[in-house]
Amino acid sequence: MARKWIPHHEVLLLAMVILLPLAQATAPAIFIFGDSTADVGTNSFLPNSKARANFPPNGIDFPHSRPTGRFSNGLNSADFLAKLFGYKRSPPPFLALNSTTLKRRSFTGVNFASGGSGLLDITGQSTSQKHVIPFGEQIQQFSTVREILVDAMGSKAAKKFLSKSLFFISTGSNDIFGYYYSKSSVSKEEFLGSLGATYENHLRGLLNLGARKFGVIGIPPLGCCPSQRVFNITSGCLEELNDLARAFHPILDAILWKLSSKYEGMNYSLGNSYEMTINVIDHPLQFNFKDEKSACCGAGKLNGEAFCSSEANLCLNRNEFLFWDLFHPTQAASKLAALTLYGGPPRFVAPINFSQLADAC
Structure with missing residues (x-):
């Protein structure tokens, strides 16, 4: 794999971010969108979904060893980000809320993420059954939350409230998996360009609903998941799949920059999950991981x-594994990712990190 050399002092700097107490930034509410990396139980409410994790040993390290629908041995990155902003953990999934609890939760945040979903409506779906909630539908669900806020606060106050709230997004990986394994005749450049255009349209939808602070998590090196390494005789990463993930990052970066120049008050932070993950794979012991290839x-x-x-x-030393299952990080890896997004250097999160995003005017 062609990798950028990361200076040793930057590896140590990132390790220090993990160890040092961070000044807590605040936000009135957090709204979370995306796929299984941020799903906290949405798919448990979809009876036809095959992308579910509401059974053991998922959740073995969650309080009371309870499987919650998170694709993790415990908490995921959405939880750790929420904790860094002063919440107990991620807000609950939209589908878990009734009319009464939704009204209350709208003032602190809601999680819309759905495992297996993507930017494209067809990603993770079949022709006859509903398996996931795609990003576009997640935005429609958020519009219901916005209506509740407007009814309760008035249009002007709701607009101000949403402009200060944080919108976390982690999506796109499943779209790239779908394209890669479809063996489509569409070129890589054409597919990624189209995917970027779809992402931009979704972001415009959120902007038009009042979102202004975006914490966007890019696509990691998908070819380094255990499920993909098994296809490599050397157990190395699948380079072709990684190339797709890496190539999408500058496209997404350009989209966010363009939108921020057009929409007044928009601020964003883009986490480079690709570089973050490769950094850990290249320096596992710096981050207390002893196995960066296998699933726990x-x-x-x-x-x-x-x-x-x-x-x-099931491994016993779960904190020493980077991956929990075929695709997803362990709780320890998710915590590292959240800390990096929150307070990491520009190499991994730019143009500002998530804590600076919360403080941005």
């Missing part, structure tokens, strides 16, 4: 040939 829970080569289940192999 799974079966077969690298535990990457079967989904996590009660019948799967």
Whole structure:
């Protein structure tokens, strides 16, 4: 893999971010969108969804060892980001709320993320059944929250409230997986350009609903997931899949810059998940990981040939693994990611980090 050399002092700087107490930034509410990296139980409310994690050993390190629908042994990045902004953990999923609880939760935040979803409406779906909530529909759900706020506060106050709230987005990986394995005749450049245009339209939708502070999490090196390494005879990363993920980052960066120049008051922070993850893979011991290739829970080569289940192999030293299952990070890795997004240097999160985003005017 062609990798940028990261100076040793930057590795140490990032390690210090993990250890030092961080001054807490605040936001009136946080709204979370995306896929399984941020899902805190949405898909548990979709009876036809195959992308679910509401069974053990998922959640083994969550309070009371309770599986919650998170694709993790415990908390995920959405939870740790919320904690850094003063919340107990991620706000609850939209689908878990009734009319009464939704009204109350609208003032502190809601999580709309759905495992297996993507930017494209077709990603993660079948022709006959609803398996996931795509990003576009998540935005429609948010519009319901906005209506509640307007009714309760008035249009002007709701506009100000939303302009100070944080909007976290983690999506796009499943779209790239779908394209890669479809063996489509559409060129890489054309697909990524189209995906970027779709992303931009969704962001415009949120902007038109009042969002102004965007914490966007880019696409990680998908070819380094255990489920993809198993296809490499050396257990290395799949370069072609990584190339797609890496190529999308500057496209997304350009979209955010363009929108910020057109929409008054818009601020954004873009987490470079690709560089963040590669940095950990290249320096695992710096971050207390002893296995950056295998899944903690799974079966077969690298535990990457079967989904996590009660019948799967389960590692004992979960904090020493980068990956929990075929695709998803462990709680320890999610905490590291959140800390990096919150207070990391420009190499990993730019033009400002998430804590600076909260303080931006």
